Amino acid sequence: MTSAPPAPRLLGSATGLSCRECGSAYEIGPLYACGECFGPLEVAYDFPTITRATIEAGPTNIWRYKDLLPVPSHVAETKTLNPGWTKLIRADNLAAELGMKRLWVKDDSGNPTHSFKDRVVAVALAAARELGFTVLACPSTGNLANAVAAAAARAGIKSVVMIPADLEQQKILTTAVYAGTLLAVEGNYDDVNRLASELAGEEEDWAFVNVNVRPYYAEGSKTLGYEVAEQLGWRIPPQTVIPIASGSQLTKVDKAYTEFAKLGLVEQTPYKIFGAQATGCSPVSVAFKDGRDFVAPVRPDTIAKSLAIGNPADGPYVLDVCRRTGGTVEDVSDDEVVEGMKLLARTEGIFGETAGGVTIATLRKLLATGQLDPDAETVVFNTGDGLKTLDAIAAHVGPTATIKPTMASYRSAGI
């Protein structure tokens, strides 16, 4: 007598959703808030046996970790942008300049649309299709808009991206080129967001990546942590510096390190997670320094627009992670952000976006204030591309000299 094999799960190892606050359990579905306590829902798993060898035999993109994500087992055969497996760059020049022993830059500008958003969107897309959604949507002011429009184009499905109508033209172009539906909304980002939430309630076929399928979307950030650990030769780095927008990325990297250790893929070694914000939008840093466990919303005013979330949903969890691991949260001025961008470019040939400037500048500040150990191995994240935030450096860099096209003019310039 043989029993029937178990039916394959819809989303791989994912078994359901559970509330981060009260632990209530839910079936896999387009839910994001707990019906009991309104806490955020998170994906629950029953992981199979996973070995380094099976991961190493996988594709050189995030799908090498598919068994650790809420995606169908055939995800690598579907049409996606195949983001991830970006470079972990040994940054000896920058380390020397900062007086550090060993420093790495996880450079996520190498993703298909040049930001880490390709990771979360790819996971959201894979889950959304299995859940029956036919449209990929989001409110956004930049990187997310690019990532959603491009991913939907590759997948051959409809996208609806909503942006403030007064967005910089270059951000409009880099989304519009993928030819999905692009709605310019006359209002600020809060207005766009509110309309998106209303639409999410009405349009049953639309998966708003960062709203109604957010629990799946957020899991995509775990791949940053998995990659760092694998690329270091299956080790957790003692110190990691991560930018904070909603705070989700930082908490998911912590989750990735924890999962890898639990699964026996890496040794459970101590590690510290540090959070980085721009002072003009630093509610988590302020809460950390005040010793609070809640985050008071602020009105953002910083050039680091991709981090400018004044009321970060995962702020409290960021405080938990940084305190639990012995890390801290720090913030830097816009001038320091620009200096951070220039420092990374000058020393390592990496032109990161403003968010990268925030983490590099924060790293420097953490060192100067003795919060981070210069002798302990450190990974710092660059999550986007300087090409998308050229305005930030426009007033700060330029030609060394302007000369006439003659040897005499060249010589007199004293190069």
Added chain:
Amino acid sequence: MTSAPPAPRLLGSATGLSCRECGSAYEIGPLYACGECFGPLEVAYDFPTITRATIEAGPTNIWRYKDLLPVPSHVAETKTLNPGWTKLIRADNLAAELGMKRLWVKDDSGNPTHSFKDRVVAVALAAARELGFTVLACPSTGNLANAVAAAAARAGIKSVVMIPADLEQQKILTTAVYAGTLLAVEGNYDDVNRLASELAGEEEDWAFVNVNVRPYYAEGSKTLGYEVAEQLGWRIPPQTVIPIASGSQLTKVDKAYTEFAKLGLVEQTPYKIFGAQATGCSPVSVAFKDGRDFVAPVRPDTIAKSLAIGNPADGPYVLDVCRRTGGTVEDVSDDEVVEGMKLLARTEGIFGETAGGVTIATLRKLLATGQLDPDAETVVFNTGDGLKTLDAIAAHVGPTATIKPTMASYRSAGI
């Protein structure tokens, strides 16, 4: 009696330089033109035994092919941007739209500074350092400037990049951020080029990547061909569509396919190479269609500025390759270039630069005119990033609709 081991060669398997025209042989050095006939010099090799396994065990960048390049054997341990091993993307959506059976996009926008120039600059840098140069230099109007400044920053050496003073500000910023010497020259690109040649004669420590170390630099483009063949599972694609600027890239991809076959790494199967130009700078296409074996210079006038070389040095060799392999050379209007960029973005989520628009539009034209077989497997190159040529699409894409932040306004938009 044991004999002493042979001294390691300065540049790996490279044994010297030889003239493409008269065959005169030269020792490895900073030479680029034949002393006998002024023909271009090319690197000569004595390749060791190279297997698929040794290549596959190498790093996931161009240094996996180091034994086939004029670089020192320890190159992977030096500070470089480690370009290459960019995605070869199965483009089923685009194939369906064009009525093709199997199409791939080799997407070199995934390189560190988002163009194929990172490949050639990395090889030039590696060779230049071994040859004793201490400064990396170039005249450029775009991608090459970015690549040289970034590579030199990583390597920790000085760079001198020369650009026309009236270049678009965004191209100035994306080079200046790496903090090398950036000389704005009051004149057009020809003026800049002439001054660069004068300087190359005077400044003995300066390696102008595309002038006095050009033979080494040019070899970097072979890695595009190697990667395509390896990524296809060690096969030469029957048809490859490649953009033409100087023409060097196209001839080096042909050389790569030939070398792989000679070394027994792939089967020697028939293949056709197709060249792509913008009509506004199409001297090679015109020569091909006229049945000539020489190229008459033109004054470029096209939005595809990264291909706008009016007097392409390798034009005659491109004609040779395309005729020998049974391919052709075709050109497309600027309007078609824009349509090509939009088509690639809409169908595959890849935002290529104008040069990518040229190859996609040329592919379409080759199909429409029966020059390319829709049933034979084809690889088309995208060699740069749309983010760097936003002006090209600015008048052609935009929001689908502009609405007020209300459900009523959304509904009346008829999305």
